[in-house]
Amino acid sequence: MTGSDGPHREPGSDVPAAGSASERAREEEERAVEQALALVGGSSGPGRSDRSGGSGERPSRSRDPRAPGDSRDEDLNARRSNDSHIGPSSDPYDGRDSDLRDGRAAPAPGREQPPHPDRAFPGDPAKTPPPSWDRARAVAARAGRGGAPATIRLPLDRALGHVLAEALGALTDLPSFDTSAMDGWAVAGPGPWAFEAGAGLLAGRGPAAALPDGTAVRIATGARVPPETTAVIRSEHAHVDEARGLLHARRSVVTGQDIRPRGQECRSGEQLVPAGTVVTPAVLGLAAAAGYDALPVVPRPRVDILVLGDELLNAGLPHDGLIRDALGPMLGPWLRALGAEVSGPRRLGDDAGALRSALTSSDADLIVTTGGTAAGPVDHVHPVLDALGAELLVDGVAVRPGHPMLLARLSPDGPYLVGLPGNPLAAVSGLLTLAEPLLAGIAGRPAQDPYRALVHAEVHGHPHDTRLVPVVHRPGRAGGRDHVAPLRYNGPAMLRGIAAADGLAVVPPGGVRSGTEVEILDLPWAPATPWTEGCFT
Numbered sequence: 432m433t434g435s436d437g438p439h440r441e442p443g444s445d446v447p448a449a450g451s452a453s454e455r456a457r458e459e460e461e462r463a464v465e466q467a468l469a470l471v472g473g474s475s476g477p478g479r480s481d482r483s484g485g486s487g488e489r490p491s492r493s494r495d496p497r498a499p500g501d502s503r504d505e506d507l508n509a510r511r512s513n514d515s516h517i518g519p520s521s522d523p524y525d526g527r528d529s530d531l532r533d534g535r536a537a538p539a540p541g542r543e544q545p546p547h548p549d550r551a552f553p554g555d556p557a558k559t560p561p562p563s564w565d566r567a568r569a570v571a572a573r574a575g576r577g578g579a580p581a582t583i584r585l586p587l588d589r590a591l592g593h594v595l596a597e598a599l600g601a602l603t604d605l606p607s608f609d610t611s612a613m614d615g616w617a618v619a620g621p622g623p624w625a626f627e628a629g630a631g632l633l634a635g636r637g638p639a640a641a642l643p644d645g646t647a648v649r650i651a652t653g654a655r656v657p658p659e660t661t662a663v664i665r666s667e668h669a670h671v672d673e674a675r676g677l678l679h680a681r682r683s684v685v686t687g688q689d690i691r692p693r694g695q696e697c698r699s700g701e702q703l704v705p706a707g708t709v710v711t712p713a714v715l716g717l718a719a720a721a722g723y724d725a726l727p728v729v730p731r732p733r734v735d736i737l738v739l740g741d742e743l744l745n746a747g748l749p750h751d752g753l754i755r756d757a758l759g760p761m762l763g764p765w766l767r768a769l770g771a772e773v774s775g776p777r778r779l780g781d782d783a784g785a786l787r788s789a790l791t792s793s794d795a796d797l798i799v800t801t802g803g804t805a806a807g808p809v810d811h812v813h814p815v816l817d818a819l820g821a822e823l824l825v826d827g828v829a830v831r832p833g834h835p836m837l838l839a840r841l842s843p844d845g846p847y848l849v850g851l852p853g854n855p856l857a858a859v860s861g862l863l864t865l866a867e868p869l870l871a872g873i874a875g876r877p878a879q880d881p882y883r884a885l886v887h888a889e890v891h892g893h894p895h896d897t898r899l900v901p902v903v904h905r906p907g908r909a910g911g912r913d914h915v916a917p918l919r920y921n922g923p924a925m926l927r928g929i930a931a932a933d934g935l936a937v938v939p940p941g942g943v944r945s946g947t948e949v950e951i952l953d954l955p956w957a958p959a960t961p962w963t964e965g966c967f968t
Contacts, residue, residue, distance in 0.1 A: 597727045601702075622645075734798070766866070901929045
């Protein structure tokens with residue numbers, strides 16, 4: 432288990448045992464960092480490097496002393512996630528604001544290094560504290576709604592998944608004439624009713640002559656009801672006396688029964704679906720019934736994905752300090768589930784020139800980058816954005832995991848950029864915090880009402896920041912309320928928990944007790960029947 436005095440190492444670990452000179456030196460350095468944090472208020476922000484691009488840890492690079500106050504609790508947990516002493520139920524926040532990145536030690540007292548020339552570090556009085564999670568999402572949503580959405584007309588077979596740019600009004604009455612709701616007999620006046628043998632009235636035929644009182648005619652479902660018809664008698668409720676040519680009702684007949692009157696569903700011009708509605712198969716069917724051949728929709732936002740990091744593998748097992756890229760395969764389908772049109776991920780490595788070229792040549796509405804959002808020696812996102820004169824709308828968010836995320840606008844008319852941290856669950860946090868509300872705004876979707884649920888477990892929180900914790904919905908027992916249960920494997924570098932989740936609980940600073948209501952962020956593919964496998968909970 433973790434503790435404030437440093438991690439305990441099991442026998443066989445490649446780290447010297449506690450009590451060795453190396454370990455004591457590390458503990459002294461960590462205590463020095465904690466003392467420095469106390470002097471600056473222990474603030475946290477986006478000045479740390481969170482660059483792991485896969486489901487494991489980032490390989491160590493040259494030691495990079497950082498200024499005190501550089502919060503790295505997510506990266507330490509990512510580094511610890513494979514240590515044998517950490518159990519799967521460990522809370523990723525251990526109460527420490529000081530941390531190590533990729534095995535690098537914080538500077539010893541008296542050896543602090545100057546900050547990055549273009550970036551102020553957390554604890555620097557000139558550095559603006561990162562916005563709250565709610566505030567960051569509001570900024571992203573407002574940015575997405577900044578311009579009037581374009582409108583295109585798409586035929587019905589291409590409109591699925593788009594958002595309606597205009598309200599859908601009925602082009603005709605539905606139904607457009609009185610129709611039979613059942614196979615049976617159209618009758619007029621009181622019975623019994625005389626009838627003539629024959630096929631009767633079928634769907635798709637023109638209007639029939641008025642039906643005289645005391646008569647009946649066979650009628651099929653969907654056929655036009657003759658004028659002066661009193662009711663339709665279902666075939667199973669009718670008795671036919673073929674010899675006398677009379678029809679008798681087995682049940683009482685109510686005027687208008689089993690007739691769909693003209694305009695029963697809607698009248699011409701009546702609004703059927705409001706603007707901002709996602710076009711589902713049911714909406715397509717309604718539109719077709721109402722007379723539409725094409726729909727006015729907002730074009731899907733176009734998204735480019737840039738995967739950064741020299742340490743990432745596209746295939747095979749991790750080896751020689753290289754790890755698998757978990758974000759490239761994950762982000763495209765996730766963004767498509769949010770309604771975007773996504774190009775294949777481009778892997779750029781740690782190359783500032785390649786990043787700048789990719790940003791300036793993109794014609795997307797949104798560019799999503801992975802990793803490189805802090806101030807490390809190969810974290811190029813901020814310097815490249817500075818060089819391009821981009822406007823930083825959100826620079827770090829008070830949320831765990833994922834606080835080094837950012838949102839920028841490359842130019843007044845240019846694309847937006849969402850910079851995601853490299854740790855996989857931290858990247859998911861960035862997607863839901865910044866990319867989802869931004870894309871919803873661009874696509875013209877209305878804001879979703881907050882959804883809250885009871886949580887059946889105590890969930891530890893960060894002292895100052897919001898936490899996003901994977902949860903699964905569970906039905907209530909013995910008349911109890913439905914609730915959510917937090918999942919294990921919720922460290923910033925882990926995907927095992929989110930893979931089993933159907934939502935993320937928004938845990939306020941300080942945590943919540945069991946039985947508390949928390950806001951839930953549903954995942955786009957949340958299953959109708961929650962997973963209940965015990966290995967995840």
